[in-house]
Amino acid sequence: MTYKSHIETLAIHAGQEPDSATGAVITPIYQTSTYIQSEVGVLKGFDYSRTANPTRLALEQCLAALEGLELDQPTYGLAFSSGMAAIDTLLRLIKPGEHVLVSNDVYGGTYRLFERVLKEFGILFSYVDIGDPNQVEKNLREETRLVWLETPTNPLLKIADIAEILRRVKLFSPQILVAVDNTFASPYLQQPLAQGADFVIHSTTKYIGGHSDVIGGAIISKEAKHYEQLKFLQNSIGAVPGIMDCWLTLRGIKTLALRMERHSENAAKVSKFLNEHPAVDHVIYPGLVNHAGHLVAKKQMKMFGGMVSIILKGGENAARKMVEATRIFSLAESLGGVESLIEIPAVMTHASVAGSPLEVPAGLVRLSVGIESVDDLIADLDQALSTL
Numbered sequence: 001m002t003y004k005s006h007i008e009t010l011a012i013h014a015g016q017e018p019d020s021a022t023g024a025v026i027t028p029i030y031q032t033s034t035y036i037q038s039e040v041g042v043l044k045g046f047d048y049s050r051t052a053n054p055t056r057l058a059l060e061q062c063l064a065a066l067e068g069l070e071l072d073q074p075t076y077g078l079a080f081s082s083g084m085a086a087i088d089t090l091l092r093l094i095k096p097g098e099h100v101l102v103s104n105d106v107y108g109g110t111y112r113l114f115e116r117v118l119k120e121f122g123i124l125f126s127y128v129d130i131g132d133p134n135q136v137e138k139n140l141r142e143e144t145r146l147v148w149l150e151t152p153t154n155p156l157l158k159i160a161d162i163a164e165i166l167r168r169v170k171l172f173s174p175q176i177l178v179a180v181d182n183t184f185a186s187p188y189l190q191q192p193l194a195q196g197a198d199f200v201i202h203s204t205t206k207y208i209g210g211h212s213d214v215i216g217g218a219i220i221s222k223e224a225k226h227y228e229q230l231k232f233l234q235n236s237i238g239a240v241p242g243i244m245d246c247w248l249t250l251r252g253i254k255t256l257a258l259r260m261e262r263h264s265e266n267a268a269k270v271s272k273f274l275n276e277h278p279a280v281d282h283v284i285y286p287g288l289v290n291h292a293g294h295l296v297a298k299k300q301m302k303m304f305g306g307m308v309s310i311i312l313k314g315g316e317n318a319a320r321k322m323v324e325a326t327r328i329f330s331l332a333e334s335l336g337g338v339e340s341l342i343e344i345p346a347v348m349t350h351a352s353v354a355g356s357p358l359e360v361p362a363g364l365v366r367l368s369v370g371i372e373s374v375d376d377l378i379a380d381l382d383q384a385l386s387t388l
């Protein structure tokens with residue numbers, strides 16, 4: 001079978017050949033830590049499951065294929081026990097005294113890792129509005145080694161022009177690496193490696209897994225050299241996912257295309273409904289023409305994704321009332337699962353950035369629009385807003 005297929009096909013087949021030992025169509029759960037040696041040092045490709053495991057390898061190959069890499073050997077995908085573990089491992093490529101330029105609307109946990117853990121080891125971090133490529137360019141330094149992009153961002157859904165930023169960064173210095181956290185878009189909607197990024201990272205906990213039942217992360221590298229360095233780090237640090245988690249993630253991936261289509265369609269309709277509702281002051285959704293990044297999003301994304309943020313006219317009090325009044329949208333952190341979730345970032349997902357430059361507006365409400373009937377979702381929001 002050739003893997004020069006479409007992403008819908010890759011999601012179901014890449015890395016997932018029927019099991020050669022038994023013919024099992026679905027990748028088996030190789031729940032084993034070690035592998036027999038017929039003679040000293042003679043193995044069938046696996047020796048210890050921190051280093052490599054067949055179920056994890058299937059996931060890693062599939063993730064690399066989804067991000068547009070050819071499925072050759074070795075594959076350039078690596079799976080981790082969480083998105084944060086993936087980010088931490090990638091940052092080990094950066095040395096003390098080197099500088100990392102970061103989106104000023106980066107995921108709160110990423111900010112915490114950079115500011116409260118890695119800064120102590122002498123890595124320099126600074127933050128800019130990546131919605132403006134000029135800002136990125138102006139803040140590059142002699143010692144800059146990595147540019148960290150997230151697009152769309154969380155929870156303000158800002159859009160970075162990946163191709164334009166890459167062009168300017170590589171012009172400044174080809175040595176500077178660019179990583180894109182592609183968690184919000186998923187490879188179905190956006191493929192940063194094709195635009196020239198060196199790394200894509202994912203919290204596979206979100207859209208890739210898609211069912212809110214597993215925590216995981218991934219790094220996909222464009223170049224073999226980086227893959228080899230990161231593979232060494234993955235094995236040395238050991239923040240690898242459990243086998244069952246790999247299997248669950250692979251199972252979720254099979255429907256990625258269908259889910260992302262529905263998430264995007266539902267979010268478009270929900271954002272339109274909210275945009276016209278008298279209790280709503282402002283809707284942030286890259287699919288709306290009034291969104292500052294709409295044209296860039298249209299250029300680099302297939303659809304606009306499932307995340308919508310709103311500011312209510314009634315501010316913080318109205319926000320609290322609304323999120324407690326929904327019946328289908330569950331009040332919970334996280335995103336990207338089949339079920340709809342609603343939350344207040346300032347006191348929930350983004351509480352750790354309070355008082356920092358990343359602080360989010362107190363009255364902001366974030367919706368992760370699921371794949372339920374959009375009529376039911378809109379009716380639910382309508383009744384919740386009617387309580388205000």
Ligand SMILES: *Cc1c(COP(=O)(O)O)cnc(C)c1O
Pocket residue numbers: 082083084085107109110150154181183184202203204205206215216217
């Ligand atoms: C959730 C998330 C992470 C962290 O991933 P975990 O799997 O929770 O460790 C990183 N980046 C973004 C954009 C996220 O949404």
